[in-house]
Amino acid sequence: MIWNKEMECLPREERRALQLYRLRRTLRRVYETIPAYRRRFDETGVTPDDLHHLEDLQKFPFTSKNDLRDNYPFGLFGSPLKDVVRIHSSSGTTGKPVVVGYTREDVDIWAESVARAIFCSGGGPDDIIQVAYGYGLFTGGLGLHYGGEKVGATVVPISGGNTKRQVMLFEDFGVTILACTPSYALCIAEMMEEMKVDHSKLKLGAAILGAEPWSNSMRNEIEQRMGVKAYDIYGLSEIIGPGVGCECECQDGLHICDDHFIPEIVDPDTGEVLPEGEKGELVFTCVTKQAFPTIRFRTHDISRLTSEPCRCGRTTMRMERISGRTDDMLIIRGVNVFPSQIESVLMQIEETEPYYLIVVDKRGTLDELEIRVEVREQIFSDEVRKLEELQRKIRREIESVLGISAVIRLVEPKTIERSIGKATRVVDRRTLENGPETGGKAS
Amino acid sequence: MKLRQISIFLENRAGRSAEIIGILGRAGVNIRAIALADTADFGIIRLIVDKTDKALEALKNEGITVKETQVIAVEIPDRPGALAAILNILGKAGINVEYLYGFLDRVEDKAIIVFRFEDIDQALRILTKEGYQVLNGSRVHDM
Numbered sequence: 146m147i148w149n150k151e152m153e154c155l156p157r158e159e160r161r162a163l164q165l166y167r168l169r170r171t172l173r174r175v176y177e178t179i180p181a182y183r184r185r186f187d188e189t190g191v192t193p194d195d196l197h198h199l200e201d202l203q204k205f206p207f208t209s210k211n212d213l214r215d216n217y218p219f220g221l222f223g224s225p226l227k228d229v230v231r232i233h234s235s236s237g238t239t240g241k242p243v244v245v246g247y248t249r250e251d252v253d254i255w256a257e258s259v260a261r262a263i264f265c266s267g268g269g270p271d272d273i274i275q276v277a278y279g280y281g282l283f284t285g286g287l288g289l290h291y292g293g294e295k296v297g298a299t300v301v302p303i304s305g306g307n308t309k310r311q312v313m314l315f316e317d318f319g320v321t322i323l324a325c326t327p328s329y330a331l332c333i334a335e336m337m338e339e340m341k342v343d344h345s346k347l348k349l350g351a352a353i354l355g356a357e358p359w360s361n362s363m364r365n366e367i368e369q370r371m372g373v374k375a376y377d378i379y380g381l382s383e384i385i386g387p388g389v390g391c392e393c394e395c396q397d398g399l400h401i402c403d404d405h406f407i408p409e410i411v412d413p414d415t416g417e418v419l420p421e422g423e424k425g426e427l428v429f430t431c432v433t434k435q436a437f438p439t440i441r442f443r444t445h446d447i448s449r450l451t452s453e454p455c456r457c458g459r460t461t462m463r464m465e466r467i468s469g470r471t472d473d474m475l476i477i478r479g480v481n482v483f484p485s486q487i488e489s490v491l492m493q494i495e496e497t498e499p500y501y502l503i504v505v506d507k508r509g510t511l512d513e514l515e516i517r518v519e520v521r522e523q524i525f526s527d528e529v530r531k532l533e534e535l536q537r538k539i540r541r542e543i544e545s546v547l548g549i550s551a552v553i554r555l556v557e558p559k560t561i562e563r564s565i566g567k568a569t570r571v572v573d574r575r576t577l578e579n580g581p582e583t584g585g586k587a588s
Numbered sequence: 589m590k591l592r593q594i595s596i597f598l599e600n601r602a603g604r605s606a607e608i609i610g611i612l613g614r615a616g617v618n619i620r621a622i623a624l625a626d627t628a629d630f631g632i633i634r635l636i637v638d639k640t641d642k643a644l645e646a647l648k649n650e651g652i653t654v655k656e657t658q659v660i661a662v663e664i665p666d667r668p669g670a671l672a673a674i675l676n677i678l679g680k681a682g683i684n685v686e687y688l689y690g691f692l693d694r695v696e697d698k699a700i701i702v703f704r705f706e707d708i709d710q711a712l713r714i715l716t717k718e719g720y721q722v723l724n725g726s727r728v729h730d731m
C-alpha cells in the first residue's frame with residue numbers, strides 16, 4: 146500500500162518540475178529572511194536568481210554541522226518563534242548541540258514523511274505500533290509517534306528502556322510493529338529469549354529501525370530472532386527527523402520523500418556533485434519546510450542514489466542503505482575502507498555483535514591494517530588449532546570484502562577501550578605520528 | 589572418571605599468566621596441574637584445580653574468557669617408554685588426542701597424564717579395557 150500515491154508515484158519530469166519550483170521558492174525565502182544564508186550566498190557570489198535548472202543547486206554553498214552550531218540556538222530559523230510550535234535538538238558529542246524548529250506545517254510534513262515510511266513497511270490503520278525510540282529532544286520518538294497517528298494506527302508511546310515491559314506489551318497488546326534503533330531491537334530480542342517468549346506466538350510482523358548505521362547481517366539477525374521483517378528508516382534532525390527515507394517491501398534502497406528533501410551525492414573530499422549511481426556523501430536540501438529550511442546540508446553519510454522506478458510502483462529517488470560515515474572512512478593503501486564493512490564480516494563469523502578495534506599504522510611506506518578481535522566465550526575454543534583457524538577465516542573474509550589484507554589479532558575481552566556505552570573502533574596511527582599530510586585525506 | 593579442566597584465553601604478553609595465577613591465589617584456589625599452549629600472539633592456559641567453581645567465578649569476575657572442558661587423567665609408570673606405549677594403543681584404536689600434558693604424583697611416585705580427546709567416552713572404554721588406571725575426579729582435584 147502506498148500512503149500518498151499522487152506524490153510517491155509522480156512521473157519523473159513532473160517530479161523535477163515540482164522540485165525546481167519549490168527549490169526556487171525556498172532559496173528566495175532563506176535569502177530574504179535568514180541573514181546567515183544571505184551572507185554565505187553573497188560570499189559565494191550566487192543569488193536565488195541563478196537557479197534556472199535543478200542542476201544549478203550545486204552552485205550554492207553547503208551547510209555543515211558547524212554552521213548549525215555557530216548559529217546556536219535560533220540563528221538559522223526561517224520563522225519567528227511565535228510560529229514555531231516545536232523544538233528538537235540533537236545531542237552534541239562535541240561542542241554545542243544543534244537546535245531545530247518546526248512550524249505547525251513543518252510538523253505536518255514530518256508526520257506525512259513518516260506516514261509514507263509506515264506504509265512502506267507494510268503498516269496501516271490496523272496496526273499497533275510500539276514506539277521504543279527515545280521521546281524528548283531526540284526526534285526518534287515523536288517522529289514515529291506523529292506518523293503513526295497520521296496513518297490511524299494505534300500508537301504505544303513506551304519510549305526506550307524497560308526492556309521486559311517492551312516484551313510484555315508485545316504479548317498483552319498484540320503489537321504488530323516495533324519502531325526503535327537496530328541495536329535496541331537486538332537487545333529486546335535477547336530479552337525475549339531470556340523470558341522464553343516464542344516470537345511465532347506474537348503478532349509482531351515488522352520492525353522500523355533507524356537512527357544509527359547498521360549492516361545487512363544485523364538485519365538478518367534481527368529478522369530471525371524476532372520473526373519480523375526489518376525495514377531501514379533514515380532521517381536526521383537537521384533535515385526533519387526520521388522519515389526522510391524508508392525501505393519498501395522490496396528492501397532495495399530507501400524511498401526518499403524527494404518532493405520535500407532533494408538529495409545529492411557529492412565527493413566527500415572535493416564537494417563535486419557525482420553522477421547518479423556513484424558512491425559518495427549524501428547532501429540534502431529541504432524545499433518545503435518553514436522554520437528550519439536547511440540548504441545543501443552535508444550529512445557525512447555515505448550512500449548512492451538511483452532514480453530507477455522501484456518494483457513497488459513508487460518513482461521517488463532511492464538511496465542505498467548507509468554504508469558508512471565520511472568521518473569514519475579510512476583510506477588504506479588507496480582503498481576506501483569503512484569500519485561497518487569489517488563489523489559486518491565479524492558479525493557473520495561470530496554470529497553476535499563483535500567487539501573489535503581497527504588499528505592502521507605505517508610499516509615502512511606501506512599502510513598496515515590490523516584488526517583486534519576480542520575473544521569472548523562464544524568464540525573461544527580451548528584448542529590452539531581452532532583459534533588459529535578462526536584467525537585465518539577472519540583474514541580471508543576481510544580480504545575478500547575489502548580487497549586488502551589485514552593482520553588479525555585475537556585479544557582478551559575488555560582490552561578494547563570503551564567510551565560511554567560505545568566502543569572506539571578506530572585508531573589511525575598514521576595521522577597521530579606522521580602529521581595530517583599522510584592522513585589519507587586530501588584537503 | 590572425567591575431570592573438570594579450566595581453559596583460559598590470554599594474550600601473549602609478559603606477566604599476564606602470573607596475573608591470572610594471582611587471581612586464583614587470592615580466591616584461595618589451589619592448582620593441581622597446569623599447562624600452557626601458546627603461539628606468537630596468544631596462549632591458552634589449562635588448569636586442574638581443587639575448587640573449580642570458585643576458580644571459574646573469580647576469573648569471570650575479572651572479565652577473563654574461560655571455558656570448562658572435560659579431560660581424563662591416566663596413571664602410568666614413571667619410566668621411559670610408558671607414554672609412548674599408551675599413545676600407541678590409542679593410535680591403533682583410532683582415538684584422536686587433542687592435547688595432553690603430564691605431572692608427577694609425589695606420593696605414589698607415578699606419572700599422571702591429562703588427556704583431552706575428541707571422543708572421551710570411546711577413549712575411556714579403550715583405556716579401561718587395556719588395564720590403565722583412569723583416576724577419578726575427586727582424587728585429582730583433592731590431591
Ligand SMILES: [Zn+2]
Pocket residue numbers: 393394395400455456457458459
Ligand atoms: Zn519500493
